[in-house]
Structures are given as structure tokens and as C-alpha cells.
Amino acid sequence: MLGYGLRQQHFSAWLQVDPPPWLEVMVDDIIGHRGGPGLAAVGRLAEGVPLVFHGIGLNIGGYVPLDESYLRGLKELANRFQPLVLSDHLCFTRTENTATFELLPFPLHWRYLTHIAERVQQVQDYLDRQISLENISRYIDYPQSEMEEGSFFSELTQITGCGLLLDVNNIYVNAVNFGQNVDYELSLYPLKAVTQIHVAGHSVYPTYLFDTHDQPVADPVLRILEKVMVELRETTPVILEWDDPAADLATVLGEGARICQAFVKSSGFCDKRYQSHAEC
Amino acid sequence: MLNAEDLMLQDYLADYVVSLGDPDALFRDGGDDSGVVSLFNQLSRERLKIYRQSFAGRVFMHLPKLALAPLCRALGDDFMVELTARFFHSISPQNKTEKPIENSRKPQNPHCMVSAIQGLPDYVRKNSPNEYGQLIGDLVELALLRWQILQGPDFFGQLQHRAIATTKWVLSPGHELMIPKGSIDLFGAWSRCDQSSQSEDFEKCDFEKYINKQPTGILLVKTESTTVVSIEIKETYFDFFRSLKAGRDLYKAVSEMPIVKDSKQKIDQIDQQQFFLFLMKLKQMGVLVRDSAFDSVFSQ
Numbered sequence: 001m002l003g004y005g006l007r008q009q010h011f012s013a014w015l016q017v018d019p020p021p022w023l024e025v026m027v028d029d030i031i032g033h034r035g036g037p038g039l040a041a042v043g044r045l046a047e048g049v050p051l052v053f054h055g056i057g058l059n060i061g062g063y064v065p066l067d068e069s070y071l072r073g074l075k076e077l078a079n080r081f082q083p084l085v086l087s088d089h090l091c092f093t094r095t096e097n098t099a100t101f102e103l104l105p106f107p108l109h110w111r112y113l114t115h116i117a118e119r120v121q122q123v124q125d126y127l128d129r130q131i132s133l134e135n136i137s138r139y140i141d142y143p144q145s146e147m148e149e150g151s152f153f154s155e156l157t158q159i160t161g162c163g164l165l166l167d168v169n170n171i172y173v174n175a176v177n178f179g180q181n182v183d184y185e186l187s188l189y190p191l192k193a194v195t196q197i198h199v200a201g202h203s204v205y206p207t208y209l210f211d212t213h214d215q216p217v218a219d220p221v222l223r224i225l226e227k228v229m230v231e232l233r234e235t236t237p238v239i240l241e242w243d244d245p246a247a248d249l250a251t252v253l254g255e256g257a258r259i260c261q262a263f264v265k266s267s268g269f270c271d272k273r274y275q276s277h278a279e280c
Numbered sequence: 281m282l283n284a285e286d287l288m289l290q291d292y293l294a295d296y297v298v299s300l301g302d303p304d305a306l307f308r309d310g311g312d313d314s315g316v317v318s319l320f321n322q323l324s325r326e327r328l329k330i331y332r333q334s335f336a337g338r339v340f341m342h343l344p345k346l347a348l349a350p351l352c353r354a355l356g357d358d359f360m361v362e363l364t365a366r367f368f369h370s371i372s373p374q375n376k377t378e379k380p381i382e383n384s385r386k387p388q389n390p391h392c393m394v395s396a397i398q399g400l401p402d403y404v405r406k407n408s409p410n411e412y413g414q415l416i417g418d419l420v421e422l423a424l425l426r427w428q429i430l431q432g433p434d435f436f437g438q439l440q441h442r443a444i445a446t447t448k449w450v451l452s453p454g455h456e457l458m459i460p461k462g463s464i465d466l467f468g469a470w471s472r473c474d475q476s477s478q479s480e481d482f483e484k485c486d487f488e489k490y491i492n493k494q495p496t497g498i499l500l501v502k503t504e505s506t507t508v509v510s511i512e513i514k515e516t517y518f519d520f521f522r523s524l525k526a527g528r529d530l531y532k533a534v535s536e537m538p539i540v541k542d543s544k545q546k547i548d549q550i551d552q553q554q555f556f557l558f559l560m561k562l563k564q565m566g567v568l569v570r571d572s573a574f575d576s577v578f579s580q
Contacts, residue, residue: 037430037531063287095287098294099368102331106290115282139327142289144319177327210330 001234002199002256003052005241011041013249019049022084022237027055031073046081052196052237053083054165060119060133061092061106075127084237085196087132087165090116090153107142108152113159120160132163132195137170137202137211141178149174150188163195168224169217169241173202173209186224191231199225199259200241214244216255222262288316293323297331298368347397347427350539351419363416367403398424418553422539425556429534517555534559 003022006014008029023045030038045051057070078086091103106112123131133156135149147155153164166189175182199222201215217240225238240259242252296303304325352360401424405417523533539552 063282063290092290092294095291095294098291098298100294100297100331102297104290104293104297104331107286111282111286139330140323143322207326208330 001238002260003237003239004252004256005054005239005243006042006045007243008038010249010252011037014045015041017249017253019045021050022052022239023049024052024054024237024239024241025081025083027053027074027077027086028057031055031057031070031077042081050237051081051083052085052239053077053081053087054134054239055086055088056101056103057093058088058123059093060088060116060123061090061104061112062094063092063115064094064096066119066122071123071126078127078129085132085163085165086127086129087134087163087196089136090133090149090156091136103136105136105138105140105142107144107146108149109144109146113152113155117156117159120156120162124160124162130161130163130195132165134165134167134198135170135174135189137167137173139177139208139210148185148188150185150190153193154188154190157190157193162193164190164193165196165198166191166194166228167198167200168228169198169200169202169221170211171224172218172221173211177208182220182224186227191228194228194232194236197225197228197232197236197238198241199238201255212243213241214247217259219262222259226263285316285319289320292316292320293328296320296328303328303332348420348423349535350426351423354419354539355416363404364397364400367397367400370403400424419539422553422556425553425560426534426537426539429556429559430531516551 001021003020003024005024006026014023025042030042033039042051053074055074057067058074059067074086077083089103092106093100093103120131120133133153135153138149156162157164171186171189172182174180175185199217200211200213201217202221203210203212203215229238240252240256242255244251348360348364401417401421404420405414407413408416520533520537524530537552
């Protein structure tokens, strides 16, 4: 089944269509809000749709202490809406003096593994629930890295019990950008720890792919999704991310239906788990 | 545990992404004998630029777009994106030409951008000390005030409001303080008087500085703390409040209010700023609450 990322411009539109299997709320859209249209929309949607929460502000890989007010906001939202999955990214976003608002990679070595495992435990203890981390799209590679990202996740999920939000588009983008073998890279990720899937489109530039979320999902990415899905439970949320601000909801739903159709056609399955709430 | 080299690498990458001008200038001067600069210089410059190129767009994407939406319509998306991106550059300590406006306003994470962007009006005025810059600064401030109203505590429909049993409250349309003689009944339907309240419980709210010398509308409100206040309303906004009384959604009413952008309308704009402050105060007091059942009873 296919769910969708909830975007601000579609708040009203989602209230007027059949509820999808899941909606993913960007927590940074509503964290700290005491009212207003975002919180109101999420509240109404939560009455009929299971929600998953996705953030970009945790800074789990950063060296500065975790932001207490941010964690407090997360906890308030999690307690109020009880999302199935609460996730952020395996990256850093800010330093002591600079906020980048980017999902920046760090060298994948053992010191970072220890550092992040401690912070994940800290967050899970505070929230009193599991969190999941997403594999990001990467455009630089550090010579100091000691392991592949999949191996890093494998260790991290074992140590902390955190989940993996597997972005299959990022798997593909990174493999192309760094000349890696997709199948090998995918094999390193701990699929048993996957709590959620992201699928999205990317833009093609002469020397690299860029994770823009505003293009149709590429066929190779759908092939990765297909491989992953046979390993997962039916209840694992799969979320289509579509971040083109000009796209109306019908466009997003149309892409969801296209993904489902392509999926059914290539897999040979006609199983309800591969159906979107849009017509497949 | 991370070591000093790990921390410096994070600093270098973050600074590279957000710095203005030639980012490599940050790493040419030498003076760093830790070898971290050398490590950083091994990273692909072509790939690093991907992060730099998306910085301005990402900053704007994470901002509450609605906050600046009226100005995007009036002044153009590109203008607002550039203005916002330059502002966030300016509060980066790596920008040596601009002193940070306030350290406390550094956007430490995306959700803090809402508060961080409160420094944008001052930034515009400071960097464009002409009439045009002052006007843009005022407009930005106006847009942010509106955003605060829209995102602030919304008492409409909350349990806290609904949980109050209506039997606890007695309508007193004949109460002498309800509608002062000669004033216009804008909010009579919202007024609540606790039967046990005594005259000393009534308190006049001090909004004089926001209101014209000759008020023509009075709002009497029963707040959660059982205090009844009277608030004077300018005639300019009668239609606005009438529409609320008629059931219009506050969010729509505020979000659809135009923000004047003509310098000739400067007076109106200042007036609008005072009005937004006034609305914020009303929301904080829990005044902007509607109760249709209450309306119907009162109208009888």
C-alpha cells in the first residue's frame, strides 16, 4: 500500500478525498505551534488516517547537544497524535555557530557510530519510544569513512533498537553518484529493522543525480522498491515524497497510482498490499 | 566520542555551505596546523557546490511560507527568496561583514526559524536606510504579525472552550455594561456575564494606544479568568468583526486581509500593524471565540 507525504499546500485537499493508508506529517511544519491551520489540519486528518511523523531538525549527527525544546515539541506531538513511526535523518544539520538547514553527511566511522548511538538512546529514552533514522542522499564522500552506510545502519539499529526509514531513491542516487553497485549496497542495510519506506523522484544532472522529490519515480528506483517490499511486512508504511510546491494533490495521487500500476505489472502481483488508495 | 578533528570538519562543511562569496577563501589562509583543512580540501568542490546551491532555496522552503505569502504575491517570490536568504546569511557568524543581529535569533534548527525570522524587518531597515527599505521592513513586520496571529493559540473549537457548560453562564443582555448606549453592538453575541459577577469584576482593557480617540464600537468579553473587559473597536474594522460574528473563519479573515504596499498608504499600514497587535491580544485573552449556540440564544 502507498501513503503520501503531507505538504502544507495540500492540507485542505486531503480532507476532501478518500483517506490514504498513511500520511506522513513533516513535524517541523507544526512543532511548537499552539494552533493554526497546520495543527488543525493534522488533527482532523488524524481522525481518519494513520500518521507517521518525519522530522528534519533533530541533528542526530551533530556535536552540539540535542535541542531540548525541539525534543519537547516532538514529545508533545508524539503523545498527542501517536504516530506509527517517528523519524529523522542520519546526518547533521547545524554546528555550534551555523545552521545550514541541509542534511549534511559525516564520515562513517566508529567514533560517529558511538556518538550517534548515545544520542539515539538519549532521544528514545526521552520520548519513551522508538525512533527511526533515514538514509540521506549524499553528494560528498569522506576519505575517512570506515564503512558503508548500510553497515553503519546495521550496527546502529542493533545497538540502539532504533528503526530504519529506508529511502529507496536515496539508495539509487548515492549508488550512481559514487559509482557503487546498487544490489551490493542494498544488501548491507538491515531490512529487518525497516519501519518505513520512502520513495521519490530525482533530477538528473550531467555529473550527478539530485534528490529533488519533484520528478516521477525512476524505474530503477521502483525495482529497488520491489526487492525491498518482498522482505517487509504488509503493514510497513511506504510513503511517496513529492515536494514540487506547484503540484496539486491530483498530480501527486496520479504519480502514486502510476507507481502502483508499474509495481503490479513488473512484480506480477495483484495483491492489495501493492495498491494505492488511488485506482491501481 | 568525536574528536576535535570531527568537530572541525563539521564546522568547515557547515560554514562552506552557508558562506557568502568565495567559500574556499575560508580555507586558503592557512594557520590551521591540525590537518583538518587538508582533509576538507580532499572533498569534491563540485559536489560541495550542490549543497551551496540549494541553501537559499532550502532556507526558504523551511520557512513558514504563509508568513511571507502576502509579500510574495506583492513583491514577487524571487525577491522574497533572495531577501530571506541574505538575511539568514547575515546571521551566520561566518559573514564577517554583518554583525549578527542577535545571537538569540540564530536559527538553530528549522522550527526556530519562525522566531529567527523576526529579525528580518530590522535587517531590511538597517541595510536599506531609505524610504523604500523602511517600507519593506514595515511590510515584513506586518506579514510576520499576521503570521503570529494565525499560528497562535486558537481557542476556536478547543475542548477548553467546549468543556464549559453553558448552564454556568447566564446571558445578561440587559446588563448596563453590556452595550453602552450609543455604541454599536459588534460583539454582543460573544459577551458573557457570570451571574455572580459584581461590578468590580469588570475591567476596562487598556487598548487606548491602539484605538482612535473616538471609539465607535465596544466589545464586552468574558475571559477565562471570569474577568469581563470592554474593548473599543475602530470603525475601520467593523466589517472585519461583523464578518467574524457572521461566522467567518478567523484564519481566513486574517489571511485574506490585504497588506498595503503603497507608500502613500503608510498611515493605513501603521494602523493595520496596530490592528494586528490588537488581534493578537484578543487571541491571547481567548476573546476570539465563537459559540453559535450562544449566538442563537442571545439573538432571541
